[in-house]
Amino acid sequence: METTIKKKAIGLCLLMMMLLACTKSAEDTDELGEEKGYATGKVLDGTGNPIPGARIVLDNTILYASYIHGTTDKNGIYKIKAQLGAWRTFAYADKTYNGQKYTMELFPDKTDAYNEEGAVRNFTWKLEGRMPWEAENYYGGFVMLRSGDGFYEDEKDIELVFTPVGPLIDGSAGRTLSIRYGEDKWQNRYELQDIPIGRYKVKAILKKNGTDQPLKVEDWDKQDGLKPEIQLDFLPDPPNRGHNSASIAIGY
Incomplete structure (x- = not known):
């Protein structure tokens, strides 16, 4: 008899829990449902x-x-x-x-x-990927590339490395990006596309004839000279350029 009562009590509790879950689910659906x-x-x-x-x-x-x-x-x-x-x-x-x-x-x-x-x-909120409205627009930032004075290397031999400094704009940890020409983020000679907005340390490497030669880079918006590595921030609305973008010069 006692066992039967316990079973009924357990069954009643389970039923109440299911009803509460259904009520909450219905409330959630109503909250976001089409009106x-x-x-x-x-x-x-x-x-x-x-x-x-x-x-x-x-x-x-x-x-x-x-x-x-x-x-x-x-x-x-x-x-x-x-x-x-x-x-x-x-x-x-x-x-x-x-x-x-x-x-x-x-x-x-x-x-x-x-x-x-x-x-x-x-x-x-996405940090990268194509926007569905326009095929040429991305959720990530845009980087314009320039050649330093006397720099004529083939872009196919250059690797750019972006290493996050602290969290990205959405608070996530981010990842190091090693980018080569012809890959999805570097399709056009003077443009990088779809870089997750963050603060990065950036360096360039010339990968040619089986060797890796460090190059120098410059934040073109600051124009403070070529360096082995720079800290790069995207600008929300720079003049004469798309929003959330940056510009890098590459040289020796």
Whole structure:
């Protein structure tokens, strides 16, 4: 008899736990579910934590420069009343890093347009990879390359090494990047693409005739001379260049 009562009690507890879990799941679904007439969604960083204060922009796909603005709450959730028309949702996070303010565009789970009925569009912060809106744009930073005076080596013989100094802009540890011409991040002669935004120590190596010869590099934005190694920061909005970019000169 006692064993039967215990079994019933355990079964009742399990049932209550299942009901609580279902209730919580339903609440979570309602919180982020599609709501007629509203653009809704959640914005997360790379580790799954919410990003409060992210800027949300509803962009009209037909009318030029017609926007609706909003922000995420402390849980990374936004809810914006959708108006008549066709809309796409964009999200941006403003981040101060090493004393400079950067604007980071965030990755959408869907890119198709919706109307005044509303839709759910969630976003994640990515440090690298192609943007779905435009094939030529990347989430990582851009580096313009220059040749120092009298430097005429073939770029195919050069290796650039980026070593993180401290965490990257999103707080992650980052990784050392050894980049050669013809690889995904160095397709054009004078351009590096999609470097995760961070502070780096940068050096260059001439790999030619079976030898590794150290070269010198210069932060062209500082123009303080060629050195065996430099500390490089991306600039949020440098003049005459794309945002979140840097420039390096290579020489002997």
